[in-house]
Amino acid sequence: MSVVIILIVASLAVALLFLAGFIWAVRSGQYEDTLTPSLRVLAEDSNQAKQNPISETNSKLK
């Protein structure tokens, strides 16, 4: 069962990598605004605006 050491090390390495990612995300202000990112996605590219009247939906949400 010594192989469990490899798995724990590999799993922890991944977990620590993501912990660092999480700390970075929080510190750099990634999560300060949890509303606009979800709206911005909808309006991001121009040629789709032609097909989907986004501005209309956005104004309804506000």
Add this chain to the structure above:
Amino acid sequence: MNTNIETFKYDNRIVRAFAIATVVWGIVGMLVGLLAAVQLFFPDANLNLQFITFGRIRPLHTNAVIFAFVGNGMFMGIYYSLQRLCKARMFSDWLSWFNFWGWQTIIVAAAVTLPLGLTTSKEYAELEWPIKIAITIVWVAFAVNLFGTIVKRREKHMYVAIWFYIATVVTVAVLHITNSMTMPAGWFKSYSMYAGVQDALVQWWYGHNAVAFFLTTPYLGLMYYFLPKAANRPIFSYRLSIIHFWALVFLYIWAGPHHLLYSALPDWAQSLGMVFSLMLIAPSWGGMLNGLLTLRGAWDKVRSDPVLKFMVAAITAYGMATLEGPLLSIKTVNSLSHYTDWTIAHVHVGAMGWNGFLTFSMLYYLFPRLYNTKLWSTKLANYHFWIGMLGIVFYVVPIYIAGVTEGLMWKQFNKDGFLQYPNFLETILQVVPMFRLRAIGGTLYLAGAFMMAYNLYRTAKAGQFEPDTEAQAAALEKPPVVAGKSSWHRMVEGKPLFFTVLATVSILVGGLVEIVPMFLVQANVPTIGSVHPYTPLEVLGRDIYIREGCLGCHSQMIRPFRSETERYGEYSKAGESVYDHPFLWGSERKGPDLAREGGKYPAAWHYNHMDDPRSTSPGSIMPRYSWLLTQKMETDTLPSHLAALRRIGVPYPAGYENGPAQKDLQAQADKIVADLKLGSVKADSDKEIIALIAYLQRLGTDIKTTPVTTAAK
């Protein structure tokens, strides 16, 4: 804020390429699945060709739908959404195309090698080592391209989907490398460095997380992008999506041992896997509800829009599969469900419902946009939805019934305390009608895929492909982080990020190659004195067992239940498989467990059974393996195989493979030919069947009290 507006172009060509590959490989993968399904009630559907027999095409089916269909679908969705979320073209067009052609080459290599029987036998990791290396290289190229794009993004905030993509790319690399530690014994043959219980643990740590990080996290990222886009409303709770991501990432990786409940894996590891599996309900259902609630007030659109229809069904299937998964991880439930078709039904809810339907929805979303037109026929797409839905129902309902029936029949005792159904075949014949219904479900689902292919083709014909989409955005200020903070995160965010990925991969490869053999050799010292390495002939037989994919239907792990020990014999011990490179415990039973097969039947029975299973077991659904009776066994490679096994810790004496091994092999083969003669079967000692019989007669005999009849020592 920087007001430097930059104009750039999104690469649509790469998205189209992956989209076409998704459709083509999807249909191929489903066709292979259908062929496999038909063989389960009509074994002669293999046309007596070894290359398309169930054991070999089952891995072809799983690899095709997971890595070719869903894999290409994932690349398609990521290449489309990542550029738009980052407001940047992909980091490198060259890497994009390297990723595309590399992946297609790997798929073709898989489609050639698996029917040829070149397989490691480790589920969802069957491809042999040269292909494994190719996968690593292509994956790293994808990683560099992904991180490169993130670094040059023009949008400071990284939308939640991007995090899901990052989790995918990093974790899959780690999983793939750890599980691929293997000792080559020729160009297309290798032996897992881990043995027995250790190999089982690594394999299912990988297997479970392949589902988690290849089939789930990328598709969740895609859901968080395409669902709001298709519904044209923001995700219900962005905050919940962030929690969903971080909870999944930290919980998922520990749940693997739930594939080995009641096996010879230590109990504490089983319990750990079960607890983490149960915890996973929370984030999974949070994500599902987040998806469904996004459609609040937009359900009228679902009625008319096939894209949304497919998405709603996909998200619901995600919810069902992620509730069922943890339930199946409860040991009590698992004691009934494991080895049965219940598991098959469970994974098909996930594969057909979640991955399949979300892929279809993305294709219906993307084609009109890539070709600047409307979908050719909304009506046909709606028909696709309903026929696909019907296909899923016709697939999973019969297979759930089959699974529970099998589980209950295997465990049923009569009032005198004997097994009610001592003949395993009886329990399978009971569910064969369900296998027929399943094939109908699969056919319906496949028909839907053909309808989609036609619809998308007509859409493409009607429109004008736009190779690049022009977009504008302000450049990101550098450094893109709050001023005044420490600068370590700038390091992480800048160029060194590539090197982090490369370093992770190389450290893992280097570290594992050095460490693994060192202490696994030590750990492989047998704890049961009577357990010996396989004889040369048995090694050859085992190679054939692996080549033919026998473990697709036969487990080699008797669980410690009375219903199993009555049927198969003493339950399996961890110490019995210390020389099993790779482990062959299997995960499903379409036929009886073989862990104690040795000595149960005379050699002649095996010979006749392999030639035509229905001659010894009327009604059996096992395919004929008549080619084993005529093909000569490959003895030229024996030295390299034995040497490879010795290098990873099997104690064959030095120089054994040059002379003594061949002598032992011939002696044992002659003995089996003599045994066959007793059953009035005349056979040559150089045929593959001899080696396979030697292996089968050896199974589980190490700790039997009766003297071993066929093993050389």
